[in-house]
Amino acid sequence: MIDSPRNRKKQPDVVRQALLDCATKLALEHGLSAVSLQAVATAAGVTKGGLFHHFPNKQALIEAVFDGMMENLDREIDEELEKDEGGHGTFTRAYVRTLFADRAQNNSPWSAQTMTVLADPYSKSLWHRWMNDRLIKHAATDTGTRLEIVRLAADGAWLAHVLRPDDHAGSDDASLLQELIELTDR
Known part of the structure; x- marks a missing residue:
């Protein structure tokens, strides 16, 4: 998990990797159905809008x-x-x-x-x-x-x-x- 969105520097590569890591972990632990955009954003400590900055939809994330x-x-x-x-x-x-x-x-x-x-x-x-x-x-x-x-x-x-x-x-x-x-x- 990364710092709160308001307290961190802009590090798009770090945020993107955190989102990917969280999506992979969710899929591994709970199956692909557990990989919702909100669950990934929450697990990575970013807003859903922050997730959309990197991945326009669930298919792109997967x-x-x-x-x-x-x-x-x-x-x-x-x-x-x-x-x-x-x-x-x-x-x-x-x-x-x-x-x-x-x-x-x-x-x-x-x-x-x-x-x-x-x-x-x-x-x-x-x-x-x-x-x-x-x-x-x-x-x-x-x-x-x-x-x-x-x-x-x-x-x-x-x-x-x-x-x-x-x-x-x-x-x-x-x-x-x-x-x-x-x-x-x-």
Whole structure:
């Protein structure tokens, strides 16, 4: 939360980031339906008018949250790409490792974002565009049916993780991850 609107200097970047952080936190803790403009403004300590200065409507706010999450996903995947030995399946291995690393975090922002992608056509189109762009970028190493199957299996494992009840132990992530990684080498 930032200082009261009357007592702070004009720091539009700080205010914008606070709004994004609060919207992300609300979505993560209570689902996308909890992300109302008033709730975000209140949580960030700004007026609703202040929020409208940065985001003209809820859709613009949600899109900015989504863009920030995609930037984080890109960063995490790029970190995994740097660790990879390269060659066939490089992007797929980085993608799978990133999804499984996030599975280990029960409060991952991807849990809320997954539900947004499933429910919101615009978010779904952004996701598909992101994946398509990555696959074009890595076409030299990551084309083929087997690698697509591995990515789809990782997506399915992620979705099962997001949808499982809190008291469910889940699968042996280490073994599942190892099997998927081994499939990228064949």
